[in-house]
Amino acid sequence: GNSVTQMEGPVTLSEEAFLTINCTYTATGYPSLFWYVQYPGEGLQLLLKATKADDKGSNKGFEATYRKETTSFHLEKGSVQVSDSAVYFCALSEDNYGQNFVFGPGTRLSVLP
Amino acid sequence: SQTIHQWPATLVQPVGSPLSLECTVEGTSNPNLYWYRQAAGRGLQLLFYSVGIGQISSEVPQNLSASRPQDRQFILSSKKLLLSDSGFYLCAWSMGTEAFFGQGTRLTVV
Numbered sequence: 324g325n326s327v328t329q330m331e332g333p334v335t336l337s338e339e340a341f342l343t344i345n346c347t348y349t350a351t352g353y354p355s356l357f358w359y360v361q362y363p364g365e366g367l368q369l370l371l372k373a374t375k376a377d378d379k380g381s382n383k384g385f386e387a388t389y390r391k392e393t394t395s396f397h398l399e400k401g402s403v404q405v406s407d408s409a410v411y412f413c414a415l416s417e418d419n420y421g422q423n424f425v426f427g428p429g430t431r432l433s434v435l436p
Numbered sequence: 437s438q439t440i441h442q443w444p445a446t447l448v449q450p451v452g453s454p455l456s457l458e459c460t461v462e463g464t465s466n467p468n469l470y471w472y473r474q475a476a477g478r479g480l481q482l483l484f485y486s487v488g489i490g491q492i493s494s495e496v497p498q499n500l501s502a503s504r505p506q507d508r509q510f511i512l513s514s515k516k517l518l519l520s521d522s523g524f525y526l527c528a529w530s531m532g533t534e535a536f537f538g539q540g541t542r543l544t545v546v
Contacts, residue, residue, distance in 0.1 A: 355533055355534070357534060357535075359537075364540075364542075365539055365540065366442075366526055366537035366538050366539045366540045367480075367526065367528075367535075367537040368537070369534055369535075369536070372533075372534060374533065412479070412480065414535075416530075416533065416534070416535070424470070424482070424528075424530070424535050426472075426479055426480040426482075427479060428479035429479045429480070
């Protein structure tokens with residue numbers, strides 16, 4: 324079956340540090356890939372996505388590139404802020420029927436001033 | 437535009453009491469609907485999904501049930517809550533390529 328693996332953290336960084344959260348996936352087809360962010364006490368929000376190989380998703384300074392050869396979708400940000408403290412989920416969706424969303428376990432990021 | 441409403445935001449219930457959480461979606465028709473649970477410090481666990489009225493698929497055996505009485509309404513229920521049912525419950529909808537989440541319900545069973 325499909326699966327998503329990501330570093331579970333917690334990850335603690337100082338403000339303006341570089342962020343990488345690794346995500347790898349297993350899928351039988353050609354999935355779309357997503358990063359969702361969950362701020363404390365809230366639901367999940369879509370951060371960025373990529374729907375085919377070599378696509379780069381970007382939003383709010385975050386980027387992730389769909390790497391089919393390494394089945395990866397690592398999240399990066401060049402300079403984190405305290406407001407980026409949240410839990411980040413990598414996810415995939417393999418088909419257009421929608422019932423096949425698979426989420427990673429989430430990575431908690433804490434950014435210290 | 438599409439919006440998703442989930443309520444209540446927080447709930448404290450005694451063990452053995454019933455549960456009903458409701459989720460409604462506006463601005464779209466025939467969405468796929470999902471219930472997820474997030475236990476403290478853990479990832480998301482898919483509980484139920486629905487591709488249409490009256491069509492419910494369960495991902496894990498449990499003390500909970502789901503119903504979809506209308507196209508854009510998804511209800512999560514239990515007849516008797518257990519302590520282990522405590523967690524953060526999230527409703528979501530999709531039309532295929534991405535999922536949109538409600539604000540969640542924090543359930544504490546005491």
